[in-house]
Amino acid sequence: MSTPFYVxxxxxxxxxxxxxxxxxxxxxxLVSLQYADGIVFASENPSAALHKVSEIYDRIAFAAVGRYNEFENLRIAGVRLADMRGYAYDRRDVTGRGLANAYAQTLGTIFSSGGEKPYEVELFVGEIGDAAESDQLYRLTYDGQVVDEHGFAAIGGAAEAVGGYLKERYTEGATLEDAIKLAVAALGHTETEDREIEAKNLEVAVLDRTRTQPRKFRRIRPATLLEILGSAAAPTAPAEVEAAAPAAVEPPAEKPADKPAEKPVDEAPLAPPADDDGEPPIAPPLD
Amino acid sequence: MSESRIPAAYMTPGTSSFADFLTAQSPELLPGHNPVPGNLGDLAPHGTTIVAATFPGGVIIAGDRRATQGNLIAERDMRKVFPADEYSAVGIAGSAGLAVELVKLFQTELEHYEKIEGTTLSIEGKASRLSALVRGNLAMAMQGLVVVPLFVGFDPDAGVGKIYGYDPTGGRYEQTGYAGVGSGSLFAKGALKKLYRADLDEDTLVAVLVQALYDAADDDSATGGPDLSRKLFPLVHVITADGGHTLPDAEVAAVAEAVIAGRLQRPDGPIAELEA
Structure with missing residues (x-):
């Protein structure tokens, strides 16, 4: 007769x-930084098709590290929750806080239930308001904890080294260019060395309140990144080895980025769209 | 959204269609859910005339602003032309409230697909989704609450504008050149038949569409003409390779005023040339 273990x-x-x-x-x-006009998310990601940062709703973005299938499920659930609420109520009734709550409850329940393996993910839910003071950045851990971050935060492997680097250098109210430069430098920082990460191995997206469209999320295209980072991300950077995945140069998911930016529906046509105005190409419903 | 754990259905991979998800999860939110017996046609206001036409490099859709209920004017400033996404728009005729709900569902459908899949639907794919939504409304249509859309979009691959007409059963028909839907469309299409040329430029085509709407309002009591005293003018939405935009009121006002000035000279509008 065996005695059951006591744990x-x-x-x-x-x-x-x-x-x-x-x-x-x-x-x-993966790092997230608040800058003057919103929040920027950046991560090293050689795949241009499998995203770590995504749009949830008009002013809400999602960024995650860990197991792809797990955070992809959470992302889809978030899009469904947000669209369902926006459809049943109004677009303004979809909030980042509500979404962070739903994620926290879900992750917490999974973590403490005996029947499921804990999710190996960490997330950001970012939401921008009309001014920098009302921007929200929530960090969620695998066990359902929510941390209301201010200014900057890092998740994933080497988050401590990256976070420490940011802590020393972060300034409030930076421009988008400066924020991206800092984020990319932080991603390449480890205890022992500072790597330069190639633009094509970066995934950078922003919630940008200066966009005239209701949907504030946009991806920063590699060409624009290269411009911003300048020689700091020369193609000879050691990060080249990471690009083992044969990511196509223009995968389908990036295709919309080639399309011109959307225009506000009730205004005269804008000047030709900026080159970096990437996804999403679609104007959301206005009524 | 602040309840406890996210329901399992939300976490299950599967459909990228918001309408399908809504049907499975919250069917009570679908337009026209829970039909009741009897003819409901007289209960709700009706939207009327929508016209659309293509030009080299794009497509334009325009609609009047009137909704009627029986012999009464229910709304003078109704919006019946909506952007569906950046490269497409939809105009609606028929039961007004239901139609607006249907458009909202269609807009969410396109945005939802784009966010889930990370790419946009093809123009044909969008038109096909709208078919499914219109067909979903068939039970209501049988009771007099018919919704008939007119869908236009720009096909970035082919570089041309496209128009799709529908019937109440969800039947979808690609139209060439120009199309109309709603009670006044008979007269509008008559006008377009004489005025439309495939090589018109954008500004001229806007004028042609406003002329057609004027003719519809001239002969159909349910279609509203330009309302100078209230400054209410047709809604005109233009879609090109650069995306879509609704023309500002001032711009349409100028066109409408020119049309009215012409009609003061010749009440029946421009004369089509009698040539072979």
Whole structure:
């Protein structure tokens, strides 16, 4: 006759947390920075088709690290929740806080339920307001904790080194260019060296309140990134080895970025759209 | 959104269609859910005339602003032309409230697909989704609450504008050149038949469409003409390779005033040349 093991609840939770943390720390870091006109998200991501940063709604973005299938499920759930609420009520009734709450409850329940393996993910939910003071940045961990971040934050592997780098250099009210430069420098920072990451291996997207369209999310295209980063991301950077995945130069997901920017529906046509006005190409419903 | 854990259905990969998801999760939110017996046609206001036409490099859709209920004018400033997304727009005729709901669902459908899939639907794909939504309304149509859209869009691959007409069962018909829908469309299409040329430029085509709407209002009591005293003018939405935009009121006002000035000289409008 065998005696059942006794595992203390503390030990059980510690084991689950260790498991989740280990999974997350294998991936690369993702940083989020508030700048003068919104929030920028940046990550090292050689795939141009599989995104870590995505649009949820007009003013809400989602960014995640960890297991792709798990955070992709969360992303889709977020889009569905937001669209459902926007359809049933009004576009203004979709809030980042509500979404962060729903994610927190979900991650928390999964973490503490015995039947499921904990999600190996960490997320950002960012929402911009009309002014920088009303911007919100929530960081969610694998166990459902929500942290209301201010200014900057990093998640994923090497998050501590990256976060420390940001802490020393972050300034409020930076321009988009400066914010992106800082974010990319931080991503390349480790305890031992500072790498330069190639523009084509970066995924950068912003919530930009200066956009005239109701949908404020846009991706920064590699060509624009290259301009911003200048020689700092020369094609000979050591990051080249990371690009093992044969990412096509223009994958389908990037195609909309080639289209011109949308225009406000009730205004005269704008000047030709800026080159960097990437996804989404579609004007959302106005009524 | 602040309840506890996100329901499992939201987390399940599967459809990229918001309408399908809505049907499975919250069917009570669908337009025309829960039909009741009897003819409901007289209960709600009706929207009337929408016209659309293509020009080299784009497509234009325009609609009058009137909604009627029986012999009464229910709305003078109704919007019946909506951008569906950056490269497409939809105009609606028929039961007004239901039609507006249908458009809202269609707009959400396109945006939802784009966010989930990371790419946009083809123009044909969008038109096909609208078919499904119109067909979903068939039960209401049988009871007199008919919604008939006119869908236009720019096809970035082919570089041309396209027009799709529908019937109440969701039947979809690609139109060449120009098209109209609604009670006044008979007269509007008559006008377009004489005025439309495939090589008209954008500004001329806007004028032609406003002329056609004027003719519709001239002969159909349910279609509203330009309302100078209230400054209410047709809604005109232009879509080209640069995206879509609704013309500002001032711009349409100038066109409408020119049309009215012409009609003061010749009430029946421009004369089509009698040549082979």
């Amino acid at each position: 203390s609840p503390e030990q059980l939770m510690r084991d689950r947390a260790d498991f989740a943390r280990k999974g997350i720390s294998r991936g690369r870091a």
